[in-house]
Amino acid sequence: METRAPFVIVGAFILAAIAAVFGFVYWLNNTGGLGARTSYNIQFSGSVPGLLVGAAVLFNGIRVGEVTSLALAADSPRKVNAVIAVLPDTPVRADTKVGLDFQGLTGVPVVALEGGAQLAASGPVPTLVAEPGAGQSMTQAARDALRRVDSILADNAEPLQSTLANLKTFSEGLARNTGKLDNIVAGLERMTGGGPAAAPKIVYDLTLSRQRATTPRQLKGQLVLADPSAILMFDTQRILVTPPGGDASAFADVQWGDSIPKLVQAKLLQSFENDNVTPPPAREIDGIESDYRLLVEIRTFQIELGDQPRAEIGLSVRILGKEGHIVAARSFEAARRLETNNGPAAVKAFSEAFSTVASDVVGWTGEILRQ
Structure with missing residues (x-):
């Protein structure tokens, strides 16, 4: 019995290893990304900061695939072409909206798809075009907003200075007439019944x-x-x-x-x-x-x-x-x-x-x- 025990243990280990290999292959084919996929072309009109091959693709917040290719558009250097591979039953339509979403504290970019209004597929889906600004991060959006504000301030510097000067003149006038304003407010209180309650009159x-x-x-x-x-x-x-x-x-x-x-x-x-x-x-x-x-x-x-x-x-x-x-x-x-x-x-x-x-x-x- 003592000479046969090691062979039993070795045989059990080999069987477990074979089962693990089959399980891993099954996972790759069904969940890990090696199963059947449907590819779609996406075109972004601007930059896609941080987007990498292998990034997740979400449909209505659910992961359905990944990015398989990224390249600059040959006809326009401002555009970026991407290829995504998603599960075959993903309801991608011609009017499906495409954008970038940034997840987590580090802002990892993912491709976000949102279901379109069409209820059924109407033939092959053409290239999906992302909305302008879809690749902007919060930081980039803030920079653009500040840039526009700075441009507006620069274009209206003279009117703003004039307005500030008028406000200064107005505030100085208020300061000089504080006593009169107090009298006006007191008169309004008396007229509207505000202020301290008046003593009841004898009838x-x-x-x-x-x-x-x-x-x-x-x-x-x-x-x-x-x-x-x-x-x-x-x-x-x-x-x-x-x-x-x-x-x-x-x-x-x-x-x-x-x-x-x-x-x-x-x-x-x-x-x-x-x-x-x-x-x-x-x-x-x-x-x-x-x-x-x-x-x-x-x-x-x-x-x-x-x-x-x-x-x-x-x-x-x-x-x-x-x-x-x-x-x-x-x-x-x-x-x-x-x-x-x-x-x-x-x-x-x-x-x-x-x-x-x-x-x-x-x-x-x-x-x-x-x-």
Whole structure:
């Protein structure tokens, strides 16, 4: 047994070596690149830096073959002709896109193929032409971009210098007018409601001084009060103040509870109710059919400053019949002095002046429309 053992080991080793050789040959024929291949010609319009014979060929990112030949084009020294060998079932079409891809940290170049739009082969595939710039590496592309930027800067050196000079002049102007710019920004903040939150304003209402009448005042038809009209200055909740020969302003800490036209309409209706007028007047918005309409135009509703500030109210009133004709028209005015020049004193003076005007309007209307 001892003399036969070495022969068994030697025989097993020889059989293993033969199997390894057959396996290696099989790998070469099927995977290692010695199997059946289909060759295609590729033409690059520029340089192909780093591309070597034996470089991988990828189709949609999958390795399908290798480069078998590289040579300069005989008809144009700027072009490079390459031959690739790929697996027979690789779907190379006439419109297959060709380019170079650089893989890994070292940027090893490979030929990259991308499937075309044609679904089936349409005869022999002609020479595949790579897109212009397909052989450019990232470094070369960066160099070309910088070269173009440098060319643009060189061609436009004078306009750029002029622009920089204008920017310098503009920045110097901004520096000289920093204070004015701060004021402009602060004004914009106030106009748009920005900046620190303003303190809430105190809201006031007109107070009528006349008590309710006990004897009813009968009108000969239904009276409806239209929404009073006013210029834009008086269509506000601000308590307006006008200095002599100056522009209107307002008290900063007080305001009316509603816009002046709405306030006038509500208080006139209250005055008619206090005077026990029947049928009671209504607003147009109530939808009541009217026999007469009371039109009110606000002529003035402000504090006039001077030696003695005073609250001035002026109304122009017209009574219209059912057909729209003017039955009567009259202007009403009243003024009251302010005890002190502040918001509460202004509200008190306005209330006294409006009580007088409202009483006159109600009395005049009752006389015109008395039954």
